[in-house]
Amino acid sequence: MNKEEISLFVERNLTNFSVNSTGWESLIRKLLFEFAIAGWNMEHRVFGKEKFGGLRCYTYSEDEALNNKLKAIKDKYSELSVKTCEICGNEGKMRTIDSWQTTLCLNHFLEQQPVIEIDHKQNIRRSNKTILNIKEIVKADLEYDLQRMWIHTRGQEEMFYFSWQEPNYYLLLKTIPLSLFPKDRRNEIAGLFHSLQNCEICGYKAMYQKNCLRCHNEPWNESGYFIADYGEKSNYIKECQMDIFMDEDDYEKYFIYDRSFEKSPDHQILFSSDDLREYEKLLF
Numbered sequence: 001m002n003k004e005e006i007s008l009f010v011e012r013n014l015t016n017f018s019v020n021s022t023g024w025e026s027l028i029r030k031l032l033f034e035f036a037i038a039g040w041n042m043e044h045r046v047f048g049k050e051k052f053g054g055l056r057c058y059t060y061s062e063d064e065a066l067n068n069k070l071k072a073i074k075d076k077y078s079e080l081s082v083k084t085c086e087i088c089g090n091e092g093k094m095r096t097i098d099s100w101q102t103t104l105c106l107n108h109f110l111e112q113q114p115v116i117e118i119d120h121k122q123n124i125r126r127s128n129k130t131i132l133n134i135k136e137i138v139k140a141d142l143e144y145d146l147q148r149m150w151i152h153t154r155g156q157e158e159m160f161y162f163s164w165q166e167p168n169y170y171l172l173l174k175t176i177p178l179s180l181f182p183k184d185r186r187n188e189i190a191g192l193f194h195s196l197q198n199c200e201i202c203g204y205k206a207m208y209q210k211n212c213l214r215c216h217n218e219p220w221n222e223s224g225y226f227i228a229d230y231g232e233k234s235n236y237i238k239e240c241q242m243d244i245f246m247d248e249d250d251y252e253k254y255f256i257y258d259r260s261f262e263k264s265p266d267h268q269i270l271f272s273s274d275d276l277r278e279y280e281k282l283l284f
């Protein structure tokens with residue numbers, strides 16, 4: 001087994017991996033190299049793919065000892081893959097985009113995420129492209145919980161779809177004239193914007209019924225579950241605020257451009273740097 005043979009084997013099998021981009025190429029090369037060293041018959045092809053945001057490789061050998069070695073190699077690279085951006089190979093983490101799981105760095109994650117923008121000419125834009133103008137809308141439909149919207153425009157067969165998971169969704173809902181929504185939904189939409197309360201957790205005027213539309217936390221209440229878990233209100237608010245601050249899933253970085261809700265001027269941050277240190281110790 002010489003070096004040249006191994007590198008030919010690696011090149012030959014690289015294309016048997018069905019992955020989304022080139023970010024994992026160096027991982028796959030290393031995996032194939034380790035396969036060859038472990039004793040894999042290089043005349044046999046190796047196949048692999050991306051599944052649920054991780055690298056999977058399917059091989060089997062009759063040789064039990066070899067099989068165990070292969071399994072250890074596969075596990076190692078599968079673990080590395082869920083920390084490596086599929087597009088660029090930089091450090092990444094598992095993300096969910098449109099209910100698909102994928103492993104991306106922060107930049108590529110934000111690049112893939114839609115952000116709604118409404119400019120001063122009432123153009124609705126997404127990823128820096130104008131997709132329609134508010135004046136072109138002839139009809140807008142909503143899901144029962146107001147979290148998804150379909151927009152119909154004049155002369156266009158296709159509908160435009162927007163969801164609450166995109167920053168500025170509620171700004172869009174507020175901007176579209178009420179008369180374009182079905183008659184029986186108009187009170188509900190107007191009611192939503194009239195009834196918004198300040199959220200003591202994130203500091204936006206976004207609390208609607210029992211949920212904050214900006215940070216998605218529930219307001220404190222004196223029910224058994226809250227008392228049992230947190231003791232008192234300030235502990236609950238502190239913990240939710242620390243979660244927002246740590247921003248483990250990069251939600252805040254994604255929603256930084258959201259202009260749907262007003263900021264409350266007297267918002268209080270309840271946790272101290274000591275609280276944060278204690279909390280991080282508990283989590284990591």
Ligand SMILES: [Zn+2]
Pocket residue numbers: 085086087088089090104105106107108
């Ligand atoms: Zn990347």
Ligand SMILES: [Zn+2]
Pocket residue numbers: 199200201202203204206212213214215216217
């Ligand atoms: Zn909130």
